[in-house]
Amino acid sequence: MSHNDHDPAVPKPPDPEALSAFVDRELPDEADAVVLEHLARDPQAAAQVAAWRAQKAALKALCGAPLAHEPSFIVLRAPVPWWRRAGLAACWLVAGAGLALVLGPLAPRLSGGLIGHDPMGLAQRADIAYAVYTPEQRHPVEVAASEEQHLITWLSKRLNRPLSVPSLQEYGYSLVGGRLLPGEAGPAAQFMYENPTGSRLTLYVTGIPDDETAFRLFRDGNRRTFYWVSDHMGYALSGPISEGKLRTMAIDVCSALGGKPESWQ
Known part of the structure; x- marks a missing residue:
């Protein structure tokens, strides 16, 4: 089997879009369970999800956006709804450097690194x-x-x-x-x-x-x-x-x- 082939007996890892949909609570129950099982096996994917959670919490703290579910997330991916783009733009204009200070320590995690000693x-x-x-x-x-x-x-x-x-x-x-x-x-x-x-x-x-x-x-x-x-x-x-x-x-x-x-x- 070449390195590009996928063993059908092994569940295919969720792609970034699937992880993004997972953190936004957009997956059906069956797909949601598959992602949860993958996160339990993959510390790097779990780190990405944790980073997105922290990102949403930071934005909420700065902008006061209401959360319908706790914890909930903002995931920056394409396509991004217009209301989310507008909300994020407003937050950046208001928060400016403050947001950078909050999210700065998350940079290694957002780039795919493992969760720090948090x-x-x-x-x-x-x-x-x-x-x-x-x-x-x-x-x-x-x-x-x-x-x-x-x-x-x-x-x-x-x-x-x-x-x-x-x-x-x-x-x-x-x-x-x-x-x-x-x-x-x-x-x-x-x-x-x-x-x-x-x-x-x-x-x-x-x-x-x-x-x-x-x-x-x-x-x-x-x-x-x-x-x-x-x-x-x-x-x-x-x-x-x-x-x-x-x-x-x-x-x-x-x-x-x-x-x-x-x-x-």
């Missing part, structure tokens, strides 16, 4: 992984909870860091299992939990070069992710439950993993 990138990758794997019924995890010790040993070895799986039993969630995922610059782990009604939560874990102690919330539709960094490890708890309940659970998880969330409240 905790928001951690939350976005965790959210994408949640959206891709929690709908799975037959293969939601690589290693089931029945092999929990093997799961912990395997993922600890791959992340080169002793890991533990916090219990969420007091909230009605049991461990389903876990899997290995690509992170920003190395491997990441995802642990999945499920309650008796079938609702699922995930805990995403990966190494982080920085040691920023942060506790923040990321939203995408009805999904919420609380994420934090502690002792050079990034954690993100994701699920479609109320913000208050997820925050309480995230604080307990943080404490169980040796963090000090009381200093962030």
